Amino acid sequence: MGRNRRLKKRLWRLRNNPLRRHDDIVEAWIVLIMWAVVAVGGALAGLVTSHAADEVFAAQRTERHSVQAVLLTDTPPASSTPGGARDLIKAKVRWTTADGTSRTGSPLVDTGQKAGTKVVVWLDSAGNFTIEPLSSKEATLESAVLGLTATLAFAGLAFGTGAVARYRLDQRRIDSWDTEWKLVGPSWGRKTS
Structure with missing residues (x-):
């Protein structure tokens, strides 16, 4: 019997309730x-x-892919930044491609390095500089x-859409109650004036 009661309690919204409205x-x-x-x-x-x-x-x-390059110019010293973030700056480098051609360019490299230092730069499939x-x-x-x-x-x-739909339902209920009250309210009680 206790289990039957719990089931009824859970399904109370589904039963035929005279106070239940369509809304x-x-x-x-x-x-x-x-x-x-x-x-x-x-x-x-x-x-x-x-x-x-x-x-x-x-x-x-x-x-x-990465390539070894040689730094052609000195880079300015690193500034002290909070949190230990890396300071990067564009600098001129030279590297050799897979076919033996020497190329130069200006990728972002770490600051505080001297000319002649070996650095790793990253290239995309077209040979353009990119990030790792x-x-x-x-x-x-x-x-x-x-x-x-x-x-x-x-x-x-989804929650926002549901909230807007429920808000509109509430507005519809309030308008409905207002209309009903205008019909029923005057018939309740005595008029004092």
Whole structure:
């Protein structure tokens, strides 16, 4: 008997209640759909974003390569920055390509180095300077963060949409109550004036 009571208590919204309005049923469906969209859509958005970011990072690791270059000019000394951030500056370097051609360019290098120092620069498949690609561990972490961000953004959008729909329902209820009160209110009690 106790189990039957608990089941009735859980399903109280589904029973035939004379005080239940059509708007109450609509609101229950809005909440149910909103949670389903958050659960399914949020998970899908997070997985798709994470997978896409992981593919981009993997492509960057395959198309970018490092080369040893020689610094042709001195770079200014490093300034003291809080947090130990690296100071980078454009400086002229020379390197040799795979076919033996000598090339020069100005990538970003660390500050505080003398001319003649060997530095590592990164090139893309077209031979243009680029930044070092993320390692597989860094890429996994970055993909996870991007996936989580997409999940939270999608969930926020779904919650916001649900909140707007429920707000409009509340406004409709208030307008309905106002209309009903204008009809019923004058017949209640005595007029004092």
